[in-house]
Structures are given as structure tokens and as C-alpha cells.
Amino acid sequence: MKKKIFVLVCDGVSLRNFAYTSFYKLGIAQGYDVVIWNATSFNLEQLNLKEVKINNAKPSAFSDILKTALIRIELNMFSIRDKDIIYHKYKFPLSFKTIKASVKSLIIKTYIALYNSEKGILKIRKKIASSERKTSHYKDCRAILVAEKPDFILSTSQRALTAIAPLTAAQDLNIPTASFIYSWDNIPKATTVVTTDFYFVWSMYMKNELLHYQRYITPNQIRVTGTPQFENHYDDTLIEPKAAFFKIHNLDINKKYICFSGDDITTSPKDELYLRDFAKAVRSLNKKEHNLGVVFRKCPVDFSDRYDTIIKEYNDVIVPIEPKWEKMGAAWNSILPTKEDYKLQTNIIAHTECVVNLGSSMVFDYVAHNKPCAFIDYNYLNASNSCKEGVYVYDFVHFRSMPSSEAVIWLSNPNTMADQLEAALENPSETVSKAKEWFEIINVHPLENACKRLWEEIDGVVHLE
Template identity: 50%
Template sequence: MPNKKIFILLPDGVGLRNFAFSKFYQLGIDEDFAITYWNATPFDLKDLGFEEIKIQNSASHPFTELYKNARKHIELSKSVARNKDTVYDSYRFPFAYDGIKKALKSAFTQFLIITHSTERGLSHIREQIKNKERKTLYYRQSLKTLQKEQPALVFCTNQRPMTAIAPVLAAQDLGIPTATFIFSWDNIPKATMVVETDYYFVWSDYMKQELLSYYPYINQDQIFITGTPQFESHFDSSQLRSRVAFFEQNKLDLDKKYICYSGDDVTTSPNDPKYLEDVAIAIRKLNKRGHLLGIVFRRCPVDFSNRFDKVLDDYQDVITAVAPLWEKVGTEWNTILPTQADADLQINTIAHTEMVINLGSSMVFDYVAHDKSCAFINYDVASKNLKNWSVKKIYDYVHFRSMPNKTAVLWINNPESIAGIIESAVVGDRPFIKSAQQWFELINEHPPAEASRRIWTSIKKIIS
């Protein structure tokens, strides 16, 4: 009987939504796979009825982070040279010098960058990462787990975390096939690749071509185009609540239509409270003209700041906050974990609002899955503390260049235009939905509801 035991490696919490809170697990069970979550998160998957093995010690080698950061800078420099485009410099994190320890780390990383800027040097950096990780207790424990369990495949849910390197290496050293899922639509140009696996699962042919371009050591036959499970739930009507139930639960007015303002984190959109206020002012204007409208404010799940408090207090007549149901188990952004309850909440928020407004979010695809429109904030606000920040920087990122044409979203170029844009999206004929759908089809393999099934089909090919 063939070995159908699959290890789903969760190096951090961001893979929970795609691979635990979706139909992915049940589809695998239906295909007679024996699924074990190799779980480095604090989330207890046994509560969901899943088989799991907890990773108790996921400490990387102290030098791995330095080599990883050097690798990122070298890859970004190569992208600048190859594409003659300085946008890649905006993906760099600044070096820290506050304190001796940080200064020494920064100095060593910069030394690595200067001395390893060639292809041969980059290859040496990649090998050093592997060599360092093979010296860790984490790697040795991963070997023991794999020798005992003997899975047919280790499937990593995210290509970015350092905590994925040791278990992937252990599997490869034992001859067990490995694969990783490229987590987000913007990840590849940012040089976020940390793990190197035997196979790569991507959202689309567009992402496949990106992977081949940025990582020439990857071959075509190593890549599977599957789509992402994160959009599947929009096509599952069983998760939808009635409008009445959703409105009652979230204290919304049944006589009103609502738009969603989807917040960003403070780094991406430091002026988000002002943008929310501008939208609230526009809604008040529309209501004076006879509309009955309100705003559902869904903050970024990893933003626990109080920066929106004043706006929410001043505009209680038009804004209702519907907070994401994530669990905070640590101080870092990747220790704030999604939940099944929040997955359901997001689906119903989209289903029962008319459109979404935000600054450059992938929510455009969530809303077009419901044939609804997205408006992107596209203007700056005066701020003494943010002289170097601009929306132009956000929309210059490489992943936005995939937009087939500029009509895929509505562009809010100034506060005065907000009311008219909302009005056209809520009561107009919405011709821009077609362009947004074309963008969605380019970014994510269609039909989007079949992503998990395509992933299992690809896994079946690998292990056979």
C-alpha cells in the first residue's frame, strides 16, 4: 500500500487560514491521505480534531538570521541591476545600530553583502544557511520526528519563516520530498524566499513566471500552479449567515447599506485614521442627500493600536467597528493568529457590504469574488512626521504592475471625490467589475474554489 502520510508544516500562524480553516483538510481525508500538522504555532489543532505533532524547540542558529538578511539584500541588488529598477530598494529593512549587539549584527551582515555580491557568493550564502541550521538542536529533533513518522511528503505552508528551514532540510537529508506554498501575491519580488524545497506551489502562471525569473535555480517541472485556498470560502454558501443575523450580531442598522473600510497596518498606511475620517465625512454628505449608508470598519488583524479611537468616537453615527477575531499570543505580528471564527466573520462582512475601500490591499480579489468593487486610496495627507511616506511608494510596488489596466479598481485621488465614487459603486452599473475580474484571473488560478483540490492532485503526483 503506498505511503500517503503527509506532514503539513506550520512554521508560523499565517498558514492556518489556508490549510486548517478551509476545506483543504477534509479534501485530503476524502482522498485517503493521512494528514499530520507539524505545528510550530501556539494554536492547538487537536481542538479541531486534527492530528498534530507540536514542534517544541524551533530555535534557529544564531547566525542564520544574519545570513538570511544578507541573502535578501544581495537578491534585491541583483533585481535592481537586472531590471534597472530601484523599486526593489524599497523592500529593504534598515540596519539597526542602537546598541552594541545590534550594531555588530548589522556590521557583520553588511560585510557578508559586500563580500558575497556575485552569483557564486550568493550560492555560498545559501549553503551557509543550510550548514548553520544542520548544527541546531531543532534540526536534530526534526530528523528524529521524521525518522519515526516517515511521511511521504513535507508540505510547508509558507516560504518565509526561518523556522521552516531546519525541518525542510531534515526531510531532504532523509530523502523525503518537500514542497512549499508561496503564501502571498506580493512575496516573490520582495526576496522573501527562505526555504528551498523540491517543489513550489504558486497561485498562477503569472507567479510561476516570477518564480522562474527571480530564482533561476528553480526548474519549470518543480512548480505546480494551484491557486490559493484563501479565496475558496467565498464560493461556499454554507458559511453565509443571513443579512438579518449578521446585522443583529454586529449591531448594524437593517435600513442602511454599508461599505467596508479595510484598515492596513501602521507601516503600510500610517495615515489610515485620516483616510477613515475622510470616508466618514463623505458618507455623512451622501446621507444628507437622501442615502442611508454606513461604514463597517475592519481593522488590520495585527493592528492593536488605539490610533483609530478618536475617529470611531467622533463618527459613531456612521462608523461601526467589527473587529477581527484573531488571537494575540505574543508581541510580534506573526504571533497573532487567525481563527476559524474570523474566517467566517470576514466572509460575511464581504457578503453583506456593498464595496471595500482601502490602501492597496488584496481585498480587491475577495470583493470581486462577490462581484463587488474596490476603491483604492490614492492621495497623501500632510504630516510633519511622515515626510518620506507616500501612497506613490505603495502603488509602485512590483505586484501592482500585474493590474491589467487601471480600471480594475476605483481610484480615490482626493477626499472630495470619495462621495461620488461610493455613490457610483453602490447605485451605479459598475463597469469596472469586469476589469477587476480579469485581474483576479491573472493573479489566481481559476476556478478559485478548486485550489485545495488542485493542491492535493499535485501532492498525489509528487508522491507517486
């Protein structure tokens, strides 16, 4: 009888990583009954994927309070352990804007005061599971599991609060569970919210991080698999001919394009000014007969109009290509990628020379195509034309995995940006070489075998005696 594997998907990036890659088909080919346990608003049956929907995946309001307290307590403990204040920078400020928000924040602060210790972390985790058992979300998930009888559940993210109820229900029914670490920067940020039997990570580097930060986890619970996130760069069937791609998106076939990848408004609140500076630099290079253009892809969860004025002013160089994500709700994690966007992003990377952004993992997408990345390394103060070298995000722990500062081009001043871009385009090989070293640290290679490794580890867990 086929083993039934439930793949729990609660957000857009997980949808992209596990529904749009070869993961599902490979599991079917290996004789598994693969079911997407779908907590998103997206209809996966239209992609010919077998799914079981989780309707009204609503966690307890008390669980949300406990989750925030847990994250802040863990960051406090990380800071004490490592004697490093950077962990406090990961904390989002508590809100006191309304009476309701103030009450919630005061309760959070109370739980932090009561459980601010290593032992307190484990107690809070137990309280979250207990809180979720009281919800209709838990009861619905438990009923699904009793009816469907899966042999194993893989949560495609370790950070989703909505994943706790289904995973707790599975553990209460003695169904083995695993969680996949969502992103390369997540572990030091204390986003390992779910507790499972096993953890699938990108690399040995990430395994060591997990053991360092989450000390209740043992080495034999962690499996190094890599991530399906970059699989698209090794699928030639996704790449459109350059001429066709340029025609569809109104690009000039005679120009070389650089991608400016926008960031979310929280990480980069003055991102539109970076786009302005970048467009100015490209204009100045074009005066030197470089014939360059800018493909602007904004952050898919940014629906603001903050770039519009800049795009209009610099329409001689900037061509925006909108991400193909669908907004299914108000929350950021209800904005979901389409299969078309999976292909679109692949082609933008394939048909541009390099990428400019503020510290995103796009550096790895581009190095997969042997292309360089430039990180913006200055920030704007109160006035739009007053900037200061350095951006605090590069102090974050995940950037310490970079083996050499030469893995990216550092754009530290808008006045020197043109010269730095010119040098990068003329001789990208050294930067690309160093970026590849970095990529090999944070993600096990070969990249295209990630789904295969995932299924090997699932197979090993499912057949444990």
C-alpha cells in the same frame, strides 16, 4: 499503506489557508494520512485535526542574520537585472538603535559586501542550511521525521525562517519537499527563503515570476495550483442571514455598509486619517439621503489605539468589528486567526457593498462576490490636513499584474472621495469586470478547486518513480 503527508504550518495565514479550508478533509477523503506539522502556538486538536507539534521552533540567530543579508542581496540583483530601483523600496532599514542591533547590522552589511552576486545568493542559502543543522530545532525536527516517516512535506509558506530547519532535515533524510508561495506579492520581494524540491504557485503569472527571480529553480519544479485563500467565498454554509449578522454586530438593517479594511502600521502609518476622510465622505453622502454606514475591520496584527479617536468622533457612521485573532506572542507571526474569524471575514464581505483600503488583496475577496474595491491613492505629509496625490506602494512590482487601472476605483483626494464612492455604488459593473480580469491573471480559476489541484499535484509528486 496510506501515504503520510506532513503539512508544515508556521504562521497564522498559513493556518487559515490549510487548516480552516477543505484542504485537510479532502486529503483524508483521498486516502492520505494527513498530519499538520504545527510550529504555531495554536492547538489544532481542538479542531479535530491530527497534528504533530514542533516545540521551541527557534532558528539560529546567525541564520536570521544570513536571511536578512540574502533578501537584501537578492533585491540588489533584481534591481541590476531589471534596471529598476523599485526593489530597493522593499528593504526594511537596518537598525543601529542599540549596540546589539548595530553589531548585527554591521555583520549583515559585511555578508552583503562579501556575497553581493548571483553566485553569492546560492552560497548564502547553503550557509543558512548549514547554520540550521547546528540548532536543537533541526535536531528535534529530524527526530520527529525519523519517528513519523512521512512520505512528503508541504511547507505552507516559502518565507518562514522557522521552516528551514524542518525542511533541511527532510532533505537530509531524502524526503521530498514542496513550498507553497504564501501571497501574491511575495516573489518580487525576495521572500523565497526556503529551498525545496517543488514550488506550488497561484498562477502561470506567478510561475513566470518565480523563474525570473529565482534562477536556480527549473520549470519542472513548479506546479500551478491556485490558493485556498479565497475558498471561503464559495462556501454558502459560512454565510449568516443578513438580519442575524446585522443584529449581532449592531448594524442598522436599513443602511448599506461599505467596509474600510485597515492596513498595518508599516504599510500605512497614517491609516487612521484615511478612515477619518472616508467617514467624512460617508457623512456627506448621507446628507444626500444615501443612508450609508462604515464597517471598520482593522488589520488583525494591529493592536494599537490609533483609530480610537476617529471611531468615537464618527460613531454615527463607523461600526468597528474586531477581527477574531488571538495574540500568542509578541511577534507579528504569533498572532493567529481563529476559525470564527474565517467565518466573520466572509460575512463582512457578503453583507457590505464594497471595500476601501490601501492596496491590499481584499480587492480579490470582494470581486469574488462581484463587488468593487477602492484603493486610496494619496498620502499625508507632516501635517494631518496636508496630503499629496500618489502612494509609493502602487509602484511595487505586484501591481504591474493589473491589466487595467479601471480594475479598482482610485481615491486620489479626500475632497472628491464622496463623489467617487457615489459613482461606484451606482454603477460597479465596469470596475468589477476589470477586477475579475486581474484576478484571473494572478490566481488560476476556478477558485473553489484550489485544494483539489493541490492534492492532484501532491499525488503526482508522491508517486514519482
